Amino acid sequence: MAVRVQREDFDLGAETAALEAGAGAVVTFTGIVRGGDVSAMTLEHYPGMTEAALAEIEAEARTRWPLSGATIIHRVGRLLPGERIMMVAAASAHRQAAFEAAEFLMDYLKTRAPFWKKEETGAGARWVDARETDESAARRWAAKG
Amino acid sequence: MAVRVQREDFDLGAETAALEAGAGAVVTFTGIVRGGDVSAMTLEHYPGMTEAALAEIEAEARTRWPLSGATIIHRVGRLLPGERIMMVAAASAHRQAAFEAAEFLMDYLKTRAPFWKKEETGAGARWVDARETDESAARRWAAKG
């Protein structure tokens, strides 16, 4: 079990390897800053609350699926296109549990953890709006839970 | 786009990093030899047909989702508990496409690519039986397709 908020990059291979012992399946998600009209992105968070929220999200996933391990790492600070923003990983004996738990971690992370993104573009800087599709993706788990 | 059948291990971090350029999301699945009563597992395949089947599975995924990249690596030969068996990765601008494509790659890989697993246990060696749940998981995509 690991939950980290950090400025530094992470090593997906090493993080996944740490979950492999005793698992049959590990699913990971890596989020990357997209380019296009965005020249940089700054991630702000709420120190203290963020770590608690991530730990709660991870604990919730462990009550729903038989996980042998899970990891959430989210970067903060200013990131350039192509840089990794965050990762989640879920390890289980069974592939379906690993896939579902990873999706759950992502959906809850996007809507329940206090991070905010600000994008820099040629036309100035703008805060990213929350998307209703993210909220409805997160709500589907409540219906199943 | 990469499809490989090999004896050697692979580096999930490096394989994923190769897909990150131009993507917003990369989802990976890693399969690991489980321990328990299994002391080793041997993967047999059909050289030539395997590579063609994997390429076809990957091409099919690319017609179904807007992927910026995808990778399938499957090991063959004798593997010990804790060793990595295979990985798939799907990269897209959108997280849902990356998740769905990775699940699709796994479901098709399990039922459409000519690999066979033989397990060594204290009670002798046995060929792993195909599971109806794998076949029905693969069929769900046909229904949607």
Place this chain on the structure above:
Amino acid sequence: MKVLYFAWLRERIGESAEEVSAEGLETVADLVAHLRARGPRYEAAFEAPEAVRVAVDQKVRDWDAPLKGAGEVAFFPPMTGG
């Protein structure tokens, strides 16, 4: 009581944290009304209350949440991590 602001609320108010006396404030809504009365920067931050979320002692709460015993209240837009 410590009051924190994040993202565009922080930018509009021009502060990331300040001390506010909880005297006479029963709920989060009372606190917001009290802050809005301070002037245009606060008015601008809270002009669309439905776009503002609140956490009391680091737990997300509704605007009718009581402030009694609260040590830290934070205002921020909907979360956009991941």
Place this chain on the structure above:
Amino acid sequence: MKVLYFAWLRERIGESAEEVSAEGLETVADLVAHLRARGPRYEAAFEAPEAVRVAVDQKVRDWDAPLKGAGEVAFFPPMTGG
């Protein structure tokens, strides 16, 4: 025509590949009947035909698939990769 066997079919037959004349064999089912007539090792391999899959020139086919022009026929159990 090259005939290949994988996994427990290979083990039961004791060969991974052999040349078989396609003369008089119209379909995969004909080839299987021809092979079974060779003796107990082949009988054992094909005793449960519903558990055996076939590929003709590296494409999965049904047992009524024609063999005309086929260069390579492979028999194997349901796939268990991943």
